[in-house]
Amino acid sequence: MRRPVAALVIVLAAVGVLTGGLAWLLDTPKVPLGAPRAERLYLGLCATCHGSDGRGSWRAALFLVRPGNLADGERLGRRSDQYLVDIIKHGGAPIGRPGMPAFGSTISDAEIEELARYIRGLAGKR
Numbered sequence: 001m002r003r004p005v006a007a008l009v010i011v012l013a014a015v016g017v018l019t020g021g022l023a024w025l026l027d028t029p030k031v032p033l034g035a036p037r038a039e040r041l042y043l044g045l046c047a048t049c050h051g052s053d054g055r056g057s058w059r060a061a062l063f064l065v066r067p068g069n070l071a072d073g074e075r076l077g078r079r080s081d082q083y084l085v086d087i088i089k090h091g092g093a094p095i096g097r098p099g100m101p102a103f104g105s106t107i108s109d110a111e112i113e114e115l116a117r118y119i120r121g122l123a124g125k126r
């Protein structure tokens with residue numbers, strides 16, 4: 001094979017591996033069929049950082065995000081419902097914890113409350 005052609009093939013392969021790798025990395029977990037709305041929201045919006053079980057995703061660690069452990073019942077027990085709703089709605093920035101994004105403009109208040117309840121349920125699982 002002539003040099004330029006070989007170089008082109010190598011570059012194309014590298015781009016393919018890179019984009020494929022990124023797609024795999026940023027993919028969200030499969031949502032079970034007929035899952036309740038809160039679970040679908042959680043897996044779709046939150047699991048990238050918090051992991052599908054709430055313990056934090058290693059993918060988040062790759063991006064130096066430290067989402068904490070939502071499945072820690074003792075820790076969550078110290079949080080009020082209002083705190084959970086506020087941090088989901090407004091993000092962590094207003095309370096000096098900027099790692100947590102705000103979802104107030106993405107989902108409704110009712111959905112946020114469902115998510116807060118869903119998170120409390122994570123502690124009981126596994």
Ligand code: HEC
Nearest residue numbers: 045046049065066067084088092097098099100101103115
């Ligand atoms: C971009 C990554 C990211 C996404 C997406 C994300 N979070 Fe977070 N979240 C964080 C980080 C990082 C923290 C910890 C902030 C800190 O302590 O500085 C956090 C903190 C929290 C906390 C507070 C936990 C505590 O003990 O104080 C709750 C509750 C929470 N997230 C819920 C959610 C929910 C629900 C969603 C989906 C709607 C979500 N997060 C999506 C990164 C994320």
